[in-house]
Amino acid sequence: QVQLVESGGGLVQAGGSLRLSCTASERTLYMYNMGWFRQAPGKEREFVAYINWNGATTSYADSVKGRFTISRDNAENTVYLQMNSLKPEDTAIYYCAKTSLYSDTTYRAIGDYDSWGQGTQVTVSS
Numbered sequence: 001q002v003q004l005v006e007s008g009g010g011l012v013q014a015g016g017s018l019r020l021s022c023t024a025s026e027r028t029l030y031m032y033n034m035g036w037f038r039q040a041p042g043k044e045r046e047f048v049a050y051i052n053w054n055g056a057t058t059s060y061a062d063s064v065k066g067r068f069t070i071s072r073d074n075a076e077n078t079v080y081l082q083m084n085s086l087k088p089e090d091t092a093i094y095y096c097a098k099t100s101l102y103s104d105t106t107y108r109a110i111g112d113y114d115s116w117g118q119g120t121q122v123t124v125s126s
Helices: none
Strands: 002-005 010-013 018-024 033-039 046-052 058-060 068-073 080-084 092-099 121-124
Touching: 002 092, 018 033, 018 092, 018 121, 033 068, 033 080, 046 068, 046 080, 058 068, 080 092
Parallel strands: 010 121
Antiparallel strands: 002 018, 018 080, 033 046, 033 092, 046 058, 068 080, 092 121
């Protein structure tokens, strides 16, 4: 089972930026479509961004569109989430996840993903 590890979280002021990274225990990330999700205290986990296996297709939640960018470097076995213009409401634990599903659709549902990282905390102060 592929293990995913997120990094790059931290404390930042509103308007600031962070870049999250997600790597895998095996050099197999190039095989998978990947997603980023987040969970704020007292709230359900929600979709943030999606990228297909070769980076040609991306999708974003409306709440982050225009501010966040998902990308990947398959040679480095890493998926990124660049977060700009951060807001206090972006405060959450951020998780990367992989799906073994392949189709022309973009995968936004938690149930589509079969492996998750442990999460990295992002805190945005006002």
